[in-house]
Amino acid sequence: MKIIDKSLYTFSGDNPPFCSAQPGEVLLFRTMDCYSGQLTSEDQKLEGLDLTKCNPAAGPVFVEGAEPGDVLVVDVLDITVADVGCTRTSGKSGPLRDVTEERNRILHIVDGCVQFNDIRWPINPMVGVMGTAPAGDSVATGYAGSHGGNMDSKKIAKGARVYFPVQVSGALLQMGDIHATMGDGEICGAGVETAGEILVRISLIKNFTLNWPVTETGNNWYVNATGKDYDESLILASKELCRLMEPAYGWDATDIFIYLSLQGDVEINQACRPLSTPMVNVRVGIPKTAGKKPLIG
Ligand code: CA
Ligand code: ZN
Numbered sequence: 156m157k158i159i160d161k162s163l164y165t166f167s168g169d170n171p172p173f174c175s176a177q178p179g180e181v182l183l184f185r186t187m188d189c190y191s192g193q194l195t196s197e198d199q200k201l202e203g204l205d206l207t208k209c210n211p212a213a214g215p216v217f218v219e220g221a222e223p224g225d226v227l228v229v230d231v232l233d234i235t236v237a238d239v240g241c242t243r244t245s246g247k248s249g250p251l252r253d254v255t256e257e258r259n260r261i262l263h264i265v266d267g268c269v270q271f272n273d274i275r276w277p278i279n280p281m282v283g284v285m286g287t288a289p290a291g292d293s294v295a296t297g298y299a300g301s302h303g304g305n306m307d308s309k310k311i312a313k314g315a316r317v318y319f320p321v322q323v324s325g326a327l328l329q330m331g332d333i334h335a336t337m338g339d340g341e342i343c344g345a346g347v348e349t350a351g352e353i354l355v356r357i358s359l360i361k362n363f364t365l366n367w368p369v370t371e372t373g374n375n376w377y378v379n380a381t382g383k384d385y386d387e388s389l390i391l392a393s394k395e396l397c398r399l400m401e402p403a404y405g406w407d408a409t410d411i412f413i414y415l416s417l418q419g420d421v422e423i424n425q426a427c428r429p430l431s432t433p434m435v436n437v438r439v440g441i442p443k444t445a446g447k448k449p450l451i452g
């Protein structure tokens with residue numbers, strides 16, 4: 156099995172592949188935490204961190220046969236985490252930024268639980284950054300877009316299947332930024348950031364139009380979309396979900412609109428960017444329903 160253990164800080168069609176792989180292969184991504192392991196003590200000052208080394212994403216993997224217009228499928232088979240993680244407030248982002256201070260916390264993971272002050276809760280590991288190379292300019296791994304990237308969805312966890320539009324030959328898959336746990340919205344700007352390993356199986360769907368990454372879980376489909384604010388992101392995700400549902404459900408847009416209001420869920424993946432570079436990642440989901448075709452494939 157190939158082990159992908161070198162990381163880059165951009166998604167780009169110009170990034171040299173770390174290795175290539177065939178559809179159907181199982182791969183192990185060995186990833187650093189989102190600070191590239193720089194944050195090791197609660198006394199460290201933010202000025203001491205090299206912020207160009209945030210959100211390292213291991214790869215890229217060149218997927219044989221993947222061409223623009225195809226869909227890359229990533230099955231998350233397992234996620235393992237280190238026994239320590241970290242988190243911090245930056246003083247620059249999130250809804251409580253002006254009533255809180257900058258603080259680092261080192262958090263230990265013991266017996267499958269995160270210890271925080273006087274309470275603990277079970278870990279629920281997720282992959283914050285996963286994506287393919289964008290068609291146009293390179294995108295820093297701290298951002299998200301139609302290529303995926305820093306989507307920070309709690310649903311990208313063990314057992315999830317994630318679909319990405321292929322925008323360049325070989326797709327150039329990268330991932331990293333494991334969180335042992337994170338709340339929806341990630342409002343202080345970090346989860347329990349940890350190094351770890353992500354075991355995936357990759358496969359390919361030829362010639363299927365997909366505009367935004369989709370997450371399939373045991374019970375739900377979610378379209379992930381990213382805009383500068385909530386309204387823009389919600390419209391982008393809803394329109395893509397509607398477009399995918401029309402052939403799968405055989406309904407028109409108006410019936411889909413009504414159904415999404417009755418049975419769909421609008422959820423926030425992440426909304427913690429500084430005001431200088433706004434970005435909101437939303438997911439709009441529907442339950443899987445017997446008798447309806449899969450949205451993709
Ligand atoms: Ca992240
Ligand atoms: Zn993170």
